Amino acid sequence: MRLCSYSLDCDEFKFDFVPKERNTIDILYDNNDTYAYFTIPQSQKYYMKISYPSKSLNSDIGDIEQRLIIGFILASLLLFGVAMFFTFYSLRPIREALRLNDEFIKDILHDFNTPITAMILNIKMFRDELGANEYIIRLQKSIDTLLLLQNNLKSFLDNSPSQNQLLDISTLVYERTKYIENLYPRLKFIFDKQNDILKFTNKDSLTRILDNILSNASKYNSPRGEVKVTIRDNLIVISDTGKGIKNIDKVFQRYYKEQKRGIGLGLHIVRKLCDELHITIKLESKIDIGTVVILDLKHLKKE
Numbered sequence: 127m128r129l130c131s132y133s134l135d136c137d138e139f140k141f142d143f144v145p146k147e148r149n150t151i152d153i154l155y156d157n158n159d160t161y162a163y164f165t166i167p168q169s170q171k172y173y174m175k176i177s178y179p180s181k182s183l184n185s186d187i188g189d190i191e192q193r194l195i196i197g198f199i200l201a202s203l204l205l206f207g208v209a210m211f212f213t214f215y216s217l218r219p220i221r222e223a224l225r226l227n228d229e230f231i232k233d234i235l236h237d238f239n240t241p242i243t244a245m246i247l248n249i250k251m252f253r254d255e256l257g258a259n260e261y262i263i264r265l266q267k268s269i270d271t272l273l274l275l276q277n278n279l280k281s282f283l284d285n286s287p288s289q290n291q292l293l294d295i296s297t298l299v300y301e302r303t304k305y306i307e308n309l310y311p312r313l314k315f316i317f318d319k320q321n322d323i324l325k326f327t328n329k330d331s332l333t334r335i336l337d338n339i340l341s342n343a344s345k346y347n348s349p350r351g352e353v354k355v356t357i358r359d360n361l362i363v364i365s366d367t368g369k370g371i372k373n374i375d376k377v378f379q380r381y382y383k384e385q386k387r388g389i390g391l392g393l394h395i396v397r398k399l400c401d402e403l404h405i406t407i408k409l410e411s412k413i414d415i416g417t418v419v420i421l422d423l424k425h426l427k428k429e
Contacts, residue, residue, distance in 0.1 A: 140177040267309045295323040296357050303355050306340040320358040325426035331399045338392045339364050339419050362421040370413040
């Protein structure tokens, strides 16, 4: 407006002359139109009034807002594209390393089968030739432990769903309890079945859940300790008299462990499989007293 007051060459503005009385220069007024007063050289009675019509002003403001919004959207898209490019560019080596790591582990797991099979066959020949003895039993238990660890790693790497079936869960729990009991002959195992449980679920996944929990209950138990497995209603309760767990909130995290033994995958796999099978898992523990793991199967279908 001030520039227009000098040149009067502004088509978008309106010009008028008003008395100086009650009017103040250099103030922008907004009353219907937007206007201001400016002095006129060699005039003692009048000011120049320059007005900008409200319709034109609103139109200009709308154009400015539209340009700002478009500029903001374009700038955001550009920044997003640049961020995504650098993100994928920086994560590509990590993804490649993880892929190679998974392939390496899977290859190693596959190669485990050859020596394990050879050991199983040789132990069978020793048993047939020499009969069952303490050393052969120990070797067999060690191989069973290797197979359990191998299954854990396979479960950790394999995310493919498997088929469900109608399963006598009480019988499966008893069989897995006996299996772990053979690996830890110095512990006392108690199996208390108060009712049968028949549910549709995946046998292999549930077996890995039970093996991991029973293995932990045995591995971290006190000398000559006790492992009790109770089946009641829709619950499987596994308790031990072991060392207990300090941080229950962290125990299901991947690679978290409180003991030097293990790699911290067991309970992480248990939680992952429980979520897949819709089994609710609850854990209670007291240091130097023991741990109780409760598996609630109420969400599993009966038919």
